[in-house]
Amino acid sequence: AQSVTQLGSHVSVSEGALVLLRCNYSSSVPPYLFWYVQYPNQGLQLLLKYTTGATLVKGINGFEAEFKKSETSFHLTKPSAHMSDAAEYFCAVSDWGKLIFGQGTELSVKP
Amino acid sequence: DADVTQTPRNRITKTGKRIMLECSQTKGHDRMYWYRQDPGLGLRLIYYSFDVKDINKGEISDGYSVSRQAQAKFSLSLESAIPNQTALYFCATAWTSGGGGTDTQYFGPGTRLTVL
Secondary structure, rough: OOOEEEEOOOEEEEEOOOOOEEEHHHHHOOOEEEEEOOOOOOOEEEEEEOOOOOOOOEEEEOOOEEEEOOOEEEEEEOOOOOHOOOEEEEEEEEOOOEEOOOOOOEEEEEE | OEEEEEEEEEEEEEEOHHHHHHHEOOOOOOEEEEEEEEOEEEEEEEEEEEEEEEHHHOOOOEEEEEEEEEEOOEEEEOOOOOOOOOOEEEEEEEEEOOOOOOOEEOOOOOOEEEOO
């Protein structure tokens, strides 16, 4: 069965610093992986997804993630954090059209 | 003009009451989902429907039921609400493109349910 683990329930960075949110997955088949963002009092919005092909995936708002099969990882990065990036981020793996989510990581950005 | 709407947005109810949460979409998607979000647990799947005549249980369906009234409408019911059903509930939709699970799910704004 597929599963996702996000390392760190809360990450705090300074504005302008690198953002790194960690996600490891377990899957018995080639995985389809997603990152979603949830801003306060809103639903989830897709940041990016990996299906096949290029392992470095670029998303919205300057985020990107790299699929590393050998490490079973799909970490999310952004070179320079902005105050508007403060939100909760969810990694997910697809299970035949259903999404299995990680526990979420809350990102705080300090001025 | 949101594509996926949920009503109500907030609801406070008492133990034992029957509650219905409604989801409507204008995206023309065939698949619809209900999730609940609890702090520290992420989102967990309650029920999902791949078309109007297809209803499937998710990871945590006990205590819940659903109805797919039309392609655009998917309702979640709590027959007899209990306090541990206090959570944030999300509806999501997707279009089956034949990608075998690659399709993006689009989420509604959520319903915050409190059971006293």
